[in-house]
Amino acid sequence: MSKIGGILSVLLLALVSACGASQPRGEVYVYVAVPLSGFQANGGQTVLGGANLRAEQANRAGEAAGYTIKTVGVDDESDSDVALEVANQIKADLAQGKKIVAVIGHYNSGQTLAAMEVYKDLPILVITPTSSEVSITQKGYPNFFRVNANDITQGRVVAEFLVNELKATKVAVVHNDTEYGIGLKEQVNRALQSLGAEPVLTLQVREGQDAYAAEVRRIKEANPQALFYAGYEIEAPYLRADLIAGGVNIPMLSSDGAFLSATIDEAQGAAEGMYVSSFAPSPKEVVDSRWIKEYQQVEHRNPDTYSINGYTAMDVIVRAIAKANSTEHNAILTAIRQLDYDSVMGHIAFDDSGDVKQQRVFIFQVVHNEFEQVWPRQ
Secondary structure, three states: OOHHHHHHHHHHHHHHHHHHHHOOOEEEEEEEEEOOOOOOHHHHHHHHHHHHHHHHHHHHHOOOOOEEEEEEEEEOOOOHHHHHHHHHHHHHHHHOOOOEEEEEEOOOHHHHHHHHHHHOOOOOEEEEOOOOOHHHHHOOOOOEEEOOOOHHHHHHHHHHHHHHHOOOOEEEEEEEOOHHHHHHHHHHHHHHHHOOOEEEEEEEEOOOOOOOHHHHHHHHHHOOOEEEEEOOOOOHHHHHHHHHHOOOOOOEEEOHHHOOHHHHHOOOOOOOOOEEEEOOOOHHHHOOHHHHHHHHHHHOOOOOOOHHHHHHHHHHHHHHHHHHOOOOHHHHHHHHOOOOEEEOOEEEOEOOOOEEOOOOOEEEEEEOOEEEEEEOOO
16 A cells, blocks of 8 residues: 555544544433423423423534434323323333433423322433422432422412512412412411411312302402412413402412413403412523524424423433433433533522422513513512
8 A cells, every 4th residue: 555545544534433423322312291282282382392492402512412312292281191191101112112311291290290100110311390299309209300499489489479579468378179289378378377477268279260259259258468379370360350350459479380371361351460470580581582583493483481491401401411421311310410500590400309409489470461570670
């Protein structure tokens, strides 16, 4: 072989090696298990949208240790039985050899609790973007994490806002009959009492209830200075409308489950001025115009309510894979417990139970038929 030929061979070998090094290491799947149909479809779609954007960014830059992340949206219909079916389908997909590294989900606490009975025994990471019921992280699941605050924190922030900001010492606490509503009611009542305030009425309603004439009469009799509602957007706007129609025009604060545009749209014009808590800041407060443009390009719609949560959950997965330089389950679990960084949602570092250490809750008010962040003040 001539000298020139030898040089060309070396250069060719180097080029081939370099090209091989830049090749993707394969595809991995992240399932996003949220409501994609029914009354909470918009909320679930915002989570999926945020996850899609972060996966697209990671794939473009090769951030996940060279792996290509494929997101798969699966619809749990806001139903615990369906969530269990979803979990079993994911289990079956794993058994058939599909490389599933994580599930982002579920949206509601009831569905998360149902599905975790399957997920807890699978070699996958589970990150909820929005489920807040306290007991989830008290069950010792080794593979479960959440990026949002739990209801201990929500209960405390809600009570502090009612007492310190709205100056309400007599509060009516109304809740729906789900695990989420019941658990949050207990946290809020406890926090109110710790601040010297009195829950003058505690009242349970049905999930999906849309008429409240009898409840409005009882609330009026209790004569509260403010009302807190723990439930969803399929109840909150109708309760608000009936309260205003019944002459009970007191401050109303609904929980994160009502932080959807339907709360405004379905309140018959009565939503103006009401408050809603949230597990994420407004996108306009924490991201720039480039992020919003990228979201629009991926999703063909604007970011909404919990796009930030879905984005952050996927960001945790991307960073864990990168830190582990692997998609092996135990390596990812080790890596995620070592994460310590600032995300668009706030500081991310997890405690031993899987809760995020620095938990934040935000309060929005309906102003000119839009949610405007009022707490923490900017």
